[in-house]
Amino acid sequence: MIPTxxxxxxxxxxxLQPAPIMDxxxxxxxxxxxxxxxxxxxxxxxxxxEEGALHEDGTxxxxxxxxxxxxxxxxxxxxxxxxxxxxxxEHYLFAGKKIVIQESIESYGAVVWPxxxxxxxxxxxxxxxxxxxxxxxxxxxxxxxxxxxxxxxLGAQVTATDLPDVLGNLQYNLLKNTLKCTAxxxxxxxxVWGEGLEQNFPKSSFYYDYILASDVVxxxxxxxxxxxxxxxxxxxxxxxxxxxxxxxxxxxEFLDKFKQVFDTTLLAEFPEASVKLxxxxxxxx
Numbered sequence: 001m002i003p004t005x006x007x008x009x010x011x012x013x014x015x016l017q018p019a020p021i022m023d024x025x026x027x028x029x030x031x032x033x034x035x036x037x038x039x040x041x042x043x044x045x046x047x048x049x050e051e052g053a054l055h056e057d058g059t060x061x062x063x064x065x066x067x068x069x070x071x072x073x074x075x076x077x078x079x080x081x082x083x084x085x086x087x088x089x090e091h092y093l094f095a096g097k098k099i100v101i102q103e104s105i106e107s108y109g110a111v112v113w114p115x116x117x118x119x120x121x122x123x124x125x126x127x128x129x130x131x132x133x134x135x136x137x138x139x140x141x142x143x144x145x146x147x148x149x150x151x152x153x154l155g156a157q158v159t160a161t162d163l164p165d166v167l168g169n170l171q172y173n174l175l176k177n178t179l180k181c182t183a184x185x186x187x188x189x190x191x192v193w194g195e196g197l198e199q200n201f202p203k204s205s206f207y208y209d210y211i212l213a214s215d216v217v218x219x220x221x222x223x224x225x226x227x228x229x230x231x232x233x234x235x236x237x238x239x240x241x242x243x244x245x246x247x248x249x250x251x252x253e254f255l256d257k258f259k260q261v262f263d264t265t266l267l268a269e270f271p272e273a274s275v276k277l278x279x280x281x282x283x284x285x
Contacts, residue, residue: 079188081168084110092146094120095127095153099177101144102169109143109166114273115215115243116143120150122243122268122277132156134183135209138233140191140226141216142166145173148186151212153177157184159208161191194225197232208233211240217255219248227254231261231282240280245273 084104092099104110133155142160152158171188262280
């Protein structure tokens with residue numbers, strides 16, 4: 001039985017106020033006021049190509065090493081942001097970093113939702129407990145990438161996934177906020193729930209310490225495929241962290257199905273945002 005909001009085992013959070021800013025990953029040329037080149041030509045890509053100054057771990061190196069661009073960086077460069085009519089630059093403060101996210105209200109997948117900020121706050125406050133340093137993480141439905149960015153800043157090796165039309169903006173935000181300031185450069189991969197799982201994420205090659213998901217459950221017709229995907233990606237030892245704003249009865253129906261296949265713990269509640277954060281470990285009996 002999941003504890004109630006009054007249970008001493010459940011931490012309740014007041015308004016989502018990230019930690020004060022300590023420093024900024026972005027260079028002065030990458031500040032929001034200078035992001036006017038247009039989403040189809042992110043300057044983060046150009047800097048990476050021109051400088052060619054990345055070691056294999058994604059940190060800076062001398063210009064002479066231009067032929068040693070990290071493979072994951074190359075994978076990040078293959079997507080182009082969708083040409084929406086308008087983008088906005090939204091600012092977030094997590095893990096002591098200023099994070100600038102390119103968002104557009106023209107797509108559900110280009111907006112940061114309440115579950116994402118709740119999950120970021122939890123990751124930030126429990127970094128050591130979760131042992132995120134060098135942890136292998138996959139995010140389902142990464143959207144504009146805030147959760148993946150925060151996990152990367154906290155030291156994790158992150159794979160951010162979403163539908164094809166979202167990947168360009170996701171990649172753009174990841175590069176702008178993690179390039180040359182994280183231990184591991186995040187990777188972007190296409191993931192259509194319930195499709196091509198064994199082909200694209202073979203269990204023999206891919207293992208994740210954590211699966212992250214935020215606001216992936218809402219009023220749509222793909223919840224069974226989502227649950228199938230969650231189950232597939234979890235292996236023995238994998239922990240799934242799922243944060244969601246509960247809006248519809250279908251959200252609670254999904255939670256009931258989730259509990260049937262995952263040992264489930266309510267880790268935190270964010271009452272003002274109607275967000276609940278669950279920990280799930282796949283049942284193997």
